[in-house]
Amino acid sequence: MAKKLPPVDVVLVGFGWTGAIMAQELTEAGLQVLALERGGWRDTPTHFPTTVAPDELRFYWRHEMFQDTARETLTFRNNDSQTALPMRRWGSFLPGSGVGGSGVHWNGQTFRFLPSDFVAASHNTDRYGPLPEGMTVQDYGVTYDELETHFDRFEKLCGIGGKAGNLRGALQAGGNPFEGRRSDDYPNPPMEMTFAQKQFGMAARELGLNPFPAPSANMSRPYTNPLGVQLAPCTYCGFCEKYGCGNYSKAIPQTTILPVLMGKHNFTLKTHNEVLEITRDSSGRRATGVTHVDVHGEVFEQPAEIVILCAYPLQNARLMMLSGIGRTYDPRSGEGLVGKNYCYQVVSSVDVFYEDRYTNQFVGAGALGMVIDEYNGDNFDHAGLGFIGGGYLACWTTNARPIETHRTPEGTPEWGAGWKKAVKENFLKSTGVSTHGASMAYAQNRLDLDPTYTDVYGRPLLRMTYDFTPNDRAMTAYLTERATEIAKRMGGREIKVNAREGAYDSMPYQTTHNTGGTIMGSTPANSVVNRYLQSWDVPNLFVMGAGVFPQNAGYNPTGTVAALTYWAAEAIKSRYLPDPGPMVRA
Amino acid sequence: MADQPALPDPTRTFFTAAERACVRAISARLIPSDDTGPGAEEADVVTFIDRQLAGFYGRGERWYTKGPFSEGTEQQGYQFESPPAGLYRKALAALDAHCRRTHEGKAFDELGAEVQDGILTAMEEGELEFEGVAATAFFELVLDNTIEGFFSDPIYGGNRDMVGWRLVGFPGARYDYRDYLDHDGKRLDIPPVGLAGRPEWKTP
Numbered sequence: 016m017a018k019k020l021p022p023v024d025v026v027l028v029g030f031g032w033t034g035a036i037m038a039q040e041l042t043e044a045g046l047q048v049l050a051l052e053r054g055g056w057r058d059t060p061t062h063f064p065t066t067v068a069p070d071e072l073r074f075y076w077r078h079e080m081f082q083d084t085a086r087e088t089l090t091f092r093n094n095d096s097q098t099a100l101p102m103r104r105w106g107s108f109l110p111g112s113g114v115g116g117s118g119v120h121w122n123g124q125t126f127r128f129l130p131s132d133f134v135a136a137s138h139n140t141d142r143y144g145p146l147p148e149g150m151t152v153q154d155y156g157v158t159y160d161e162l163e164t165h166f167d168r169f170e171k172l173c174g175i176g177g178k179a180g181n182l183r184g185a186l187q188a189g190g191n192p193f194e195g196r197r198s199d200d201y202p203n204p205p206m207e208m209t210f211a212q213k214q215f216g217m218a219a220r221e222l223g224l225n226p227f228p229a230p231s232a233n234m235s236r237p238y239t240n241p242l243g244v245q246l247a248p249c250t251y252c253g254f255c256e257k258y259g260c261g262n263y264s265k266a267i268p269q270t271t272i273l274p275v276l277m278g279k280h281n282f283t284l285k286t287h288n289e290v291l292e293i294t295r296d297s298s299g300r301r302a303t304g305v306t307h308v309d310v311h312g313e314v315f316e317q318p319a320e321i322v323i324l325c326a327y328p329l330q331n332a333r334l335m336m337l338s339g340i341g342r343t344y345d346p347r348s349g350e351g352l353v354g355k356n357y358c359y360q361v362v363s364s365v366d367v368f369y370e371d372r373y374t375n376q377f378v379g380a381g382a383l384g385m386v387i388d389e390y391n392g393d394n395f396d397h398a399g400l401g402f403i404g405g406g407y408l409a410c411w412t413t414n415a416r417p418i419e420t421h422r423t424p425e426g427t428p429e430w431g432a433g434w435k436k437a438v439k440e441n442f443l444k445s446t447g448v449s450t451h452g453a454s455m456a457y458a459q460n461r462l463d464l465d466p467t468y469t470d471v472y473g474r475p476l477l478r479m480t481y482d483f484t485p486n487d488r489a490m491t492a493y494l495t496e497r498a499t500e501i502a503k504r505m506g507g508r509e510i511k512v513n514a515r516e517g518a519y520d521s522m523p524y525q526t527t528h529n530t531g532g533t534i535m536g537s538t539p540a541n542s543v544v545n546r547y548l549q550s551w552d553v554p555n556l557f558v559m560g561a562g563v564f565p566q567n568a569g570y571n572p573t574g575t576v577a578a579l580t581y582w583a584a585e586a587i588k589s590r591y592l593p594d595p596g597p598m599v600r601a
Numbered sequence: 602m603a604d605q606p607a608l609p610d611p612t613r614t615f616f617t618a619a620e621r622a623c624v625r626a627i628s629a630r631l632i633p634s635d636d637t638g639p640g641a642e643e644a645d646v647v648t649f650i651d652r653q654l655a656g657f658y659g660r661g662e663r664w665y666t667k668g669p670f671s672e673g674t675e676q677q678g679y680q681f682e683s684p685p686a687g688l689y690r691k692a693l694a695a696l697d698a699h700c701r702r703t704h705e706g707k708a709f710d711e712l713g714a715e716v717q718d719g720i721l722t723a724m725e726e727g728e729l730e731f732e733g734v735a736a737t738a739f740f741e742l743v744l745d746n747t748i749e750g751f752f753s754d755p756i757y758g759g760n761r762d763m764v765g766w767r768l769v770g771f772p773g774a775r776y777d778y779r780d781y782l783d784h785d786g787k788r789l790d791i792p793p794v795g796l797a798g799r800p801e802w803k804t805p
Contacts, residue, residue, distance in 0.1 A: 041667045051703035069774040070796060078663055093676055100673045100680055103665045210786040250777035261776060372786035377771060378778040417752035430631045430726070430744055431718065435768075439637050442769035443788070468667060522678040557665040 017306055022318035023049040023283075028334065031581045032573065033559035035276065036169075037323055038138030039242075040584035041547055042282045045591070050319065050325075051307050054082075054113030058269055063119075063250075063259025064303045066594035069316055070418045075257040080120045082112040082327075085216040087470035089329060089477040091521045094459065095346075099478045101468050106357075106513035106522035108529055109257065110327045114286060115268045116536045117527055118573070119329060122381030122413060123232030123265050125431055127578070129392040130159035130195045135455075135566060138393060139267070139403045150486065151356055151456045152403075153565045156537045157582065159195045165581035166574060167198055173266030176235035177201035177501020178228050191227045193394045198320035203235045205259040206249065210484045211374045211446035212385040213503075214367075215410030218504035224387045229409060230574075231382030232266040240364035242275045253414040255381025265381065288315075291472065293322055293338040293556060302556045308472070320595075321555050321587070324533075328562030332462050332532030333477040341543055341552050346458050352543050354462035356531040357479065358567040361406070361452035361487045363495045363515040365391075366422045367507035376446065377415035384411035388398045390497050391569045392453070403488035406452035406527050406569030408498050410505075415442065419524075422447065448502045450494035451513075453569040454530070457484045462532045481517045528572050533562040540601065545599040547586040548579060554597045559582060608756055609652035615686055616648060616651045616657055619708065621692050624650055626710035628747045630717050641745040641747055649750030649759025650743075659686030681735070685742060692739035695731035696720075755795045766793040 025041050027034045030052035032556040038048050064072075073079050082088075082105075083504040090099035111117035129137045133155040136146065146152055169175075180190025205228030208216070212228075219226040232233035233249040240246070251265040263270050276282055278363035287310045294303045294316070304318040324331040335353045336343050386409040388394060397403055413420055421478075427437040430440045483491075495514050536542025539551035544563055550556040559580050562570045568575075589599050616624065628641035628650070641647075653659060661684025673680040675771075681688055682745045700720070709717060723729040724740040731739075750759030752766070754774060760766060766773050773793035781789055 041796075066796065069776060070754055072757055073747060076749060076753075077658060083663055084665045085661075085663050091677060097674060098671070099802070100677045101665045101667070103661075103676075103679050104663070134684050207782045209782060213785075248779075250779055251777040251782060252778060254776075301751065309619065358716050369786070371789045373748070374786070375781065375784050377775075378781050378784065378789075415771055417766065417769060418749055421752075430747075432633050432635050432637070435632055435635070435640065439768055442771070467669065468665075518674075518676050520676040522676070525667060551678055592646040 017314040017316040018408045019316045019318070022304070022320070023047045024319065025049070025321045026051065026317055026319035027323050027325045028305060029116065029324070029330065029557055030114055030117035030284060030565055031325065031327070032577060034116070034325035034599065035272040036577060036580045037325060037559065037584055038282055039276050040581070040588065042276065042279050045281070045586045047281045048283070049319070050284045051288045051290055051305070051317070052114055052284065052286045056286050057115055057119060059259065059261060059263055063261050065261035068258050068261040069252060069254045071418050076417070076418060078105060079149060080111055080257065080259065082110045087476065089147065089479055090465040090468050090510045091479045091481070093482040093518050095480060096519050098279070099366055099465055099480070101476065102521055103291065107520065107525045108527040109524070110329065110527065114284070115423060118205050119259050119269070120257050121268050121573060124384070124571040125170065125230045125232050125381045125574045127195060128159070128568045128570055128575045129193065130393070131393045132568040133157060133159050133403070142393065143397060143403065146202045147486070149458045151458050153536055153541055154564060155537050156542070157579070162578045163195065163198055165585070167577040167583050169574060169577035171202050171451070172240050172242070172271050173232045174203050174234055174238035174240055175201050175232055175266070176203035177230035178203050178205050180227060189227060189584055190389050193388045201230060203417070206231050206233060206235045206380060206383050208385060209375070209378055209412050210372065210384070211410050212383070214446070214505040215385045215448065215501065216448050218501045219385070219387050221504055222388050222500060226258050226385045226387050226427045229382050229384040229386045229411070231380070233380040234264045240271055242272065244271055244274050246270050249380050251378050251380045251383065253377050253379040253416065255413060290334065293334060294339070295553065301554060302553050307489065321557070323559060325559045328529050328532055328560045329462065329477055330560045331560055333464070335533060335543070335558070336464050337474055340550065340556070341485050343463050344461050346461060349458070352534070354532050354564050356456035356534045357455055357460050357462045357481060358454035358530045358564065359481065359519070360454055360481060360526045360528040361491045361515055361568060362450060362525050363452070363491050363498070364447045364449040364513045365495065365502040366445055366447045366511040366513065367443050367502050368424050368503045368509050368511070370508040371508070372506070373443050374412065374446045375443055376412050376420070379412040379414050381413050383413065384409045390494055400489065400493060402493070404453035404455055404486070404490060404569060406450050406451050406490070406494050408448055408494065408501065410446060411451050412446065417442070424509055441538050448498040450491065451569055451571070452487065452491050452494050454567040455484065455486045456531060458568040460484070483515070528561065530561040530564040530565060530567040530572060533558045534565045535563040536565060545597070547598045548583040549591070549598055551597070551601060555595065557587070559583065609656040609758070611652060611758065614651045615654035619697070620689070621647055621651060622706065622710045623693055623697065624743065626717065627721065627743055628750070630714065630721055631747045632751050637691055638768045643761065643764050644751050644759050645761040646747050646750035647760045649753065649757050650746045652758045654686040654689060660684055671797060679738070681738065688734065688739055688742060691734040692731060692736065695734055698710040699729065699731065709769065713795055717762045756797050
């Protein structure tokens with residue numbers, strides 16, 4: 016029998032970026048907020064100071080920052096003809112665990128989606144005609160203009176360094192000319208660019224493109240955010256993604272919100288407590304709270320007026336399924352919505368090798384890069400191309416961590432004297448142009464519960480059925496050709512094209528941008544949550560995170576995830592609290 | 602997980618003497634010592650692998666190990682019932698039997714470099730089949746672990762004297778390169794440093 020705990024106003028399931036933002040906003044509104052995090056407490060001086068953080072084996076290859084697959088993983092298959100098998104260790108993506116979630120080990124590449132990304136279905140249909148058969152792309156139900164001030168808030172919270180391209184409608188030289196209208200510039204200037212970015216910028220300009228500095232959550236100067244929390248200048252140590260920042264130089268929940276939040280009398284955090292189920296009353300239309308289990312195996316019943324899912328997207332979808340809220344999507348009947356429109360990110364790259372110039376990539380940072388956006392979203396005419404969407408191309412210098420990053424030219428053997436010679440000769444003299452492609456939803460790609468494999472508590476694992484789609488393949492081929500054109504002009508001795516071909520492989524690292532499964536939309540017939548991220552079925556349940564993306568755009572998701580969280584928090588405060596109930600009438 | 606000690610206990614080992622000799626010989630072919638510089642031998646990669654297999658990694662403590670087990674597709678990753686240490690044990694026994702059967706009773710480490718390379722290539726390309734264990738999967742695992750042992754911080758027992766880092770020019774566990782941002786494509790000669798410093802820092 017579960018022990019019943021005193022009720023709270025709000026319970027947050029998971030405590031990463033969305034949990035921290037929501038907690039800060041709702042405690043400011045005077046609510047009693049409890050966050051339940053299944054991982055442990057983590058802070059900079061204890062868990063990843065500069066004398067500990069730069070350890071490639073421990074943090075990346077031995078997965079210290081990530082969810083523990085021994086306790087729970089997901090199963091994977093490319094398509095329905097296969098049997099899904101457990102991802103016994105992480106590979107293609109790396110969900111985080113513990114306070115700060117994946118927000119602790121991100122690179123800090125902080126984009127806004129394009130205005131047209133939020134209306135992908137109607138925009139592309141208007142311009143190019145009906146979507147291809149099987150493509151289940153839809154509009155978000157919220158527009159860029161509605162989210163603009165929320166993007167701006169997150170950029171100021173984090174001290175994002177960048178260069179505006181569209182300031183209140185006026186195009187700005189040196190910024191991204193394709194971005195949506197901004198109400199304000201970035202709070203900090205761009206990062207310092209290195210040799211590789213200069214070569215990329217020169218090559219891009221020769222091609223008539225408009226390179227701009229990547230928006231970065233690695234501090235370009237000392238910064239005090241609107242909450243009064245201080246961040247230190249980035250030292251370009253090259254240990255961002257997959258690592259905690261020892262320098263307080265990367266915006267993460269711990270360096271932006273937690274120092275203010277943790278001292279509040281109306282906020283409580285419980286770590287090492289995993290939520291098992293969202294509980295409901297007999298009508299099924301009202302969440303009564305959650306049940307959770309601590310490290311001793313004791314189960315608690317936590318009543319709450321509002322339940323907000325703030326875990327990783329894959330977890331949010333699974334918890335909805337395990338709690339029986341909504342119907343799990345079935346592609347054969349087309350019915351059900353939870354688990355629908357699982358999308359990813361379609362990435363490729365072109366390496367550049369120099370003969371006598373040194374890229375010195377150990378002088379790097381997670382969001383140190385130059386970017387072009389000519390081939391993203393609908394920034395270019397897709398007539399006759401056979402796909403919609405696109406992606407940015409960038410020259411990043413993020414690291415020279417040698418187990419992970421040792422580029423070798425075409426024809427290099429995988430081991431032995433030839434491999435060793437090539438690694439030695441090219442380690443400090445290579446860079447690359449990467450493509451960061453969108454992922455459009457198709458009927459067959461989805462999440463549901465696995466019929467065979469279970470977690471440490473005996474509950475079904477999530478099952479992922481996913482492969483690249485015809486749209487993805489045409490798009491990534493096009494983007495890779497464009498990247499090749501730039502790479503050839505960057506002054507190197509030779510290039511190597513790393514195209515994204517064949518079936519999606521769950522093992523080689525690609526990116527931790529898993530989206531969909533709890534999608535947002537305009538009606539209960541096409542979405543799990545409404546435009547305010549409120550469950551259609553259970554109006555006092557909200558779902559945050561990239562799981563609400565109906566499809567993924569050609570940008571890193573965190574900026575848009577955070578803007579949507581601020582937008583939802585605003586709606587809860589200004590509309591839901593005065594009049595609890597559905598904020599959109601079905 | 603963060604509460605577990607980061608470093609493997611150097612007194613705990615996994616390999617038998619014969620296994621150790623074999624893995625040492627394999628790693629020496631994967632990253633050979635030659636005129637480009639020191640290889641896996643000087644980096645003491647075998648000690649790194651031995652300590653890894655004796656610890657949580659070898660036991661698969663952070664891997665999902667529930668059954669049922671089946672082979673799966675290439676895209677589904679590692680699907681063996683044995684965690685890494687168990688796979689090494691089985692595969693090394695099978696490799697030893699294969700070598701002795703086909704090479705007049707000799708163990709892998711007693712063979713010439715060219716013969717060794719031929720066996721490794723056959724494992725890599727799936728031309729060699731071992732009883733009850735996938736030779737290709739073992740090859741991939743030992744190659745991954747060899748590269749880890751060559752390039753990880755010296756605190757784990759490999760990359761001894763930072764020979765792996767020195768070979769490629771990686772300056773190691775540093776945390777401030779602001780002075781070098783304007784390198785403009787020129788070579789920087791920055792000596793490496795590990796999480797525990799440099800050998801010469803230690804007082805005798």
